[in-house]
Amino acid sequence: MKRLLTLLFWVGILYVGYIGYSIWTFEGDRPLESTDAAVVLGAAAYYDKPSPVLKERVNHAVKLYKDGKVDHVILTGGKGEGAPFAESEVARDYAVEKGVPKEDTFVDLTSKITEGNIINAKLIGEEQGFKDYTLVSDPLHMKRSMAIANQINLDAVASPTETSAYQSLETRVPFFLREWAFYFLYKGSLIVPDSLKPDDWVPVNR
Template identity: 45%
Template sequence: MFTASHIYIYGNTPSLIKADAAIVLGAEVWNNKPSPVFRERINHAVNLYKARDVSKLIFTGGVGVGKPISEAEAGKLYAVNNGVDELDILTETKSRTTNQNLKYAKEIAQQHNLSKFLVVSDPLHMKRAVEMARNLGLDAFPSPTPTTRYRSFESQLQFLSRETYFYFVYLIFRA
């Protein structure tokens, strides 16, 4: 119960810092467009960019089964349509997991001399994602979406239960 509480609190405490880039963790694509969950992440990243809290956006995520476009590409298109300069967007399109999202984002960041990051995801995903980023050697800080598609108590409890489980699995196996 302590771990679940810590995950919940951590995910609702954004870092109020400026960084070189926001790493936007991928989520599902529906009909070539970001799913509602992914859209919330992208909207938050676009707001960070427009507020000049970051100068680059790194979209992550490969092509899902049966999907014609990668998560990263869908994120980029959505961000460009919402006022982000295409030159300020980097993408990685190979990843299938959160750890891969971060690993490949790190490779791209190094190629562009970026060193400080805000990790953008859902609040309840934040603790595990930032810990993974830091274990990969990234100077990473949480930037949870202020809005979430997981609004009801039941959906938040399901997501929290899932994240608590995966957090323990990560701690045990570092996978």
Template identity: 45%
Template sequence: MGIKKLRLICLLIVLFISILIAYSAYTIWSFSQEDQLVHSDAAIVLGAAVWGDQPSPVFRERINHSISLYKNGYVKKVIFTGGKGSENDYTEAEVAKDYAIENGIEEKDILIETRSRITEENLIYAYDIALFNKLKTFTIVSDPLHMKRAIFIAKDIGMQAYSSPTPSTQYKSFKSQAPFLFREVFLYIGYICSSPFRNSHI
């Protein structure tokens, strides 16, 4: 293979990757602005860090949004997700449950899963619990830039899922949004590329 041909191939590869990254970033950003506000059986709140027995500011705003959806009649149940960051920590889901009860959600309307450590596990384990409880439609709650990947995964595992990003996200400045967006682009592309090689979740 000649040098010119090799350079052309390399250029085309770089161009393709650049377009893929740019397009993914655009779709993630665009989708982050959508709130598919519908009535559903349950809100699934994706886990985030906890500080001792309290939710971190990021997680607190996700929980607050699910409380608003519940109190306004958009969801009947709330499923909190998230395991432990380390062995001695409280689980994210348990912290979220306690906070939600203190802020007006009936304990009987809360379900939790405490095993997950990543977004895909959040949704898979929550779906297992939902199916056991005969819940069929879901409102996914997280930060806006997280929603594109979360909804893609949810639908990939068979959920009838809708996006409702928290309007009070902690990621408001360019300084905080830029690394979040970069991370989501990387994870979104990685998930799409790995999908054909992944066994069915159900």
């Protein structure tokens, strides 16, 4: 019994280490073919300005749009506590400022977490008849995001921003540890759309 417990312990340690390594090294697909929409996962906004993290995510989606890799851009993220604007509204205004036509953008005003970002993006896409998507976020955020997309049967490819605001070890390590923990919390809870009340994730169009 002691040997078995020791073996299970080391298997668990190796598995946890493997997940951490896969999060740190995840690069995504960077698709050559176009998809119907880029989905920009939410990040903080400062009043009516995107945070550095959100700005780089939107910059990447704008580049995908201008390069003909995506036909539309879905911006996600609701209002933070006391915020006058939703993250998605701020992100959309910035994308339009950078040259994406407003009619090719959609916003989700209600989601608070990554699961909600992706579920709402799928609901918006279904309303518009979209079939496939490109998920846009920071590299360290992509493994969990793609796991969520796969779980809800979202036909998506990952395209992490190459200009992430998390560049130095000082910024990357805390974000990595957060994602490492969140990945296991997500896998432990296995949140799926059917387990949520319909009003929890209400997409908002243009």
